[in-house]
Structures are given as C-alpha cells and as structure tokens.
Amino acid sequence: MTIRKPAVQHAPIAHGVLTDSIGYRLHLADLVNMQGIGRALAGTGVTAARLTALELIASNPGIKPASLATAMMVERSNLVGLVRFLSDQGWVRAAAGTNRREKSLELTAAGRAALHELHRRLDRHEAKLAATLSAAERDTLSLLLARIAGM
Numbered sequence: 001m002t003i004r005k006p007a008v009q010h011a012p013i014a015h016g017v018l019t020d021s022i023g024y025r026l027h028l029a030d031l032v033n034m035q036g037i038g039r040a041l042a043g044t045g046v047t048a049a050r051l052t053a054l055e056l057i058a059s060n061p062g063i064k065p066a067s068l069a070t071a072m073m074v075e076r077s078n079l080v081g082l083v084r085f086l087s088d089q090g091w092v093r094a095a096a097g098t099n100r101r102e103k104s105l106e107l108t109a110a111g112r113a114a115l116h117e118l119h120r121r122l123d124r125h126e127a128k129l130a131a132t133l134s135a136a137e138r139d140t141l142s143l144l145l146a147r148i149a150g151m
Contacts, residue, residue: 026148033129040125044118045085049074051118053082054107057092058115062104089114 018024037048046054049072056071057063065083069076083105086092091111094103107115130138 022148036125036129037122040121041118044121045089046118050082050085051122053079054086054091054111054115054118057086057105058107058112061106062095064102064104068105086111091115 015024034048037051041047041051052072053068056068060067060071063071065079066076068083069079072079083092083094087094089110091108091114092105093108095106096103133141
C-alpha cells in the first residue's frame with residue numbers, strides 16, 4: 001500500500017476520538033517512517049525487515065534463529081525467507097550451533113560491507129524523519145518509544 005500526501009491541501013479532516021489516541025499517532029508516524037525507509041532502500045532489494053534482521057545478526061554474532069525471531073517479534077517460520085534472502089546475497093552464513101539441530105547466524109565480510117552502505121541510507125532517512133525535532137525532543141521521543149516497545 002502506498003501512502004502519499006496530497007499535492008493540494010484539502011479542508012482539515014476531523015479525527016474524532018483518534019485525535020488523542022497514542023496508537024493512532026504511532027500508526028501514522030509508522031506509515032511516514034515506512035515510506036521513508038522504502039525510499040531510502042529503493043533499488044537495494046532490502047526491506048525494513050531484511051535490514052532489521054541483518055543489523056541484529058551483525059550486532060549479535062552467533063544469534064540463534066529463534067532468538068532473532070523473538071527480537072524481531074515475528075514467528076520463526078516467517079524468518080526463513082528473510083534469512084534465505086540474506087544468505088543468497090552472501091551476507092549471512094549459518095554456522096553450527098550448540099547442538100546438531102541448532103544453527104547460529106553470523107555476518108560475512110560481504111554482509112558487513114552491505115550493512116555499511118545500508119547504514120548510510122538509514123542515517124539519511126533518520127535525519128529527514130527527525131528534521132523537525134530538536135536533539136532533546138529526539139532523545140525524549142526515542143526513550144518514550146523504547147518504553148512503549150518494552151526495550
């Protein structure tokens with residue numbers, strides 16, 4: 001679904017009880033964020049979920065798929081396609097885990113190089129996203145969102 005801002009401003013729309021709804025405001029902010037991430041990652045084949053998985057694997061060498069799924073708040077079965085994409089790109093490899101059935105995931109040198117470029121794109125997106133906030137407002141927003149997310 002593509003969300004876009006209208007070229008012409010129309011009369012303001014009343015949002016009723018949603019006006020003061022934190023969930024509704026988070027939803028709208030998430031739409032703005034996801035559109036920006038989509039633009040930032042355009043042409044890379046990487047989605048927000050793929051970037052998240054790559055970053056978490058990079059930050060947690062040897063992470064188990066079950067732990068990665070938990071951290072991403074997705075079902076483990078939904079992670080299979082993400083990890084397959086990252087492996088097919090040569091960015092992630094599965095290594096032996098603590099037992100025969102359990103694997104661990106680690107970044108390759110190519111994955112580190114790809115992540116470096118993706119960080120550059122993400123940094124530009126983050127700067128645009130927070131452009132209307134002061135540094136203190138950005139820090140406060142980040143702390144409040146982390147609290148809501150249970151981080």
